[in-house]
Amino acid sequence: MCKASITSVLILGGTSEGYALAEALADRADLRVVTSLAGRTSEPRRPAGALRVGGFGGVDGLAAYLAGGRIAAVIDATHPFAATMGDHAAQACADLGLPLLRLERPAWAPVPGDRWEPVNDWYGAVVALRMLGARRVLLAVGRQALAPFALLDDVWFLVRCVSPPSPLPAFAHAELLLDRGPFDLDAERMLLEAHNIDCIVCKNSGGSASAAKLQAARERGIPVVMRERPPRPALPAAADVAAALVWLRDVLAPQP
Ligand SMILES: NC(=O)c1ccc[n+]([C@@H]2O[C@H](COP(=O)([O-])OP(=O)(O)OC[C@H]3O[C@@H](n4cnc5c(N)ncnc54)[C@H](OP(=O)(O)O)[C@@H]3O)[C@@H](O)[C@H]2O)c1
CATH class of the missing domain: 3.40.50.720 (NAD(P)-binding Rossmann-like Domain)
Known part of the structure; x- marks a missing residue:
């Protein structure tokens, strides 16, 4: 496949969902998948695909990274309590007009007997x-x-x-x-x-x-x-990797 037809996708990771999504995309020759980790742990598990580590430097730093890397779509798969990264992603993607998906596992709900x-x-x-x-x-x-x-x-x-x-x-x-x-x-x-x-x-x-x-x-x-979980910006959301793959297929599909 010629290099020009490769599309770059950024996964904001740090969760099992982020790793699973990178794994699910590993065989896609048409995609360059980069997982970003905050760098909180000294020897993090390596995701499939490319890895970058460390903060971007706020909204502006993230926007510069997205533009510089010609990222076509972003999946925010950070932990439900990593709300700052989620806010930054929402702002940077809105500024650049980039599609952004929130991939988040469902919250626990109490069942009878819980206090x-x-x-x-x-x-x-x-x-x-x-x-x-x-x-x-x-x-x-x-x-x-x-x-x-x-x-x-x-x-x-x-x-x-x-x-x-x-x-x-x-x-x-x-x-x-x-x-x-x-x-x-x-x-x-x-x-x-x-x-x-x-x-x-x-x-x-x-x-x-x-x-x-x-x-x-x-x-x-x-x-x-x-x-309880902190509030998040209103975004397209997926509760699992399968739903995230459908979203990615749709946003990367050539426009008629
Ligand atoms: N909070 C939790 O309970 C928890 C639990 C398990 C895993 N984690 C994972 O640990 C990471 C840090 O969590 P947090 O609660 O400290 O996040 P946060 O409060 O939302 O983010 C604080 C700052 O850390 C940087 N950052 C966070 N996630 C990043 C990522 N995936 N890639 C690059 N930079 C990132 C960003 O720095 P800049 O502003 O410089 O870009 C962000 O502004 C997250 O990626 C999250 O998925 C968090």
């Missing part, structure tokens, strides 16, 4: 823990969201993160557990039991890798303080 306390920010979660009278909390919020919880000096926290927080906020009572999903149901049950956990705080990431804790909490009858 969820929905909150919109981490200070709301602190208030919810007070209101619930929680004493032994599994804190699964990511290493960058820990600081507000250190305000609760009469609560013991099991702080579960993928990589070490630096620094770990000054919790009065806490234990750090470094672990990466997927987490299985039996292990989650045992974890809650072994540490006598009476509440979980987490974010509504969706997907299966970290959902077992929700069932374990339901079985134990304990509450889950659930941070």
Whole structure:
């Protein structure tokens, strides 16, 4: 295939959906697929296709990258809580008139037996823990969201993160557990039991890798303080890779 007929597509990644989409496009000789990662982890998994790492430098930096790389379409497959990158992508693509798709796994929804306390920010979660009278909390919020919880000096926290927080906020009572999903149901049950956990705080990431804790909490009858997803710009959206492939086919189809 001659080089001129190759179309460049950018995937804003950092999620299993981003990797799966890059994989699904790997055999397309007509496409050059670049996955962009923020560079938060030191040895990230390599996606299929090309990889670039690091921030773009805000909306203007992203727009310059898109124009310079002659990118024809962008798929924002970042994590549901990576809202800044999503906002930047929406602005840069609107400025350049580029098609942009949001690829996002569906949010979790409570089922009968769940005791969820929905909150919109981490200070709301602190208030919810007070209101619930929680004493032994599994804190699964990511290493960058820990600081507000250190305000609760009469609560013991099991702080579960993928990589070490630096620094770990000054919790009065806490234990750090470094672990990466997927987490299985039996292990989650045992974890809650072994540490006598009476509440979980987490974010509504969706997907299966970290959902077992929700069932374990339901079985134990304990509450889950659930941070709702941040708002996102109104965009075409796909809930899975198959739907993203259909969108890409349509936006890249030659116009009659
Ligand atoms: N937040 C979470 O809970 C979570 C969980 C799992 C994975 N992740 C992944 O980790 C990355 C960072 O998450 P975040 O919450 O810090 O994002 P964020 O708050 O939305 O983004 C902050 C800045 O990081 C850079 N950035 C983010 N994603 C990028 C990407 N895919 N490629 C290049 N630059 C990127 C951008 O810098 P510039 O302004 O300089 O362009 C962006 O303005 C995301 O890619 C996300 O998919 C996040």
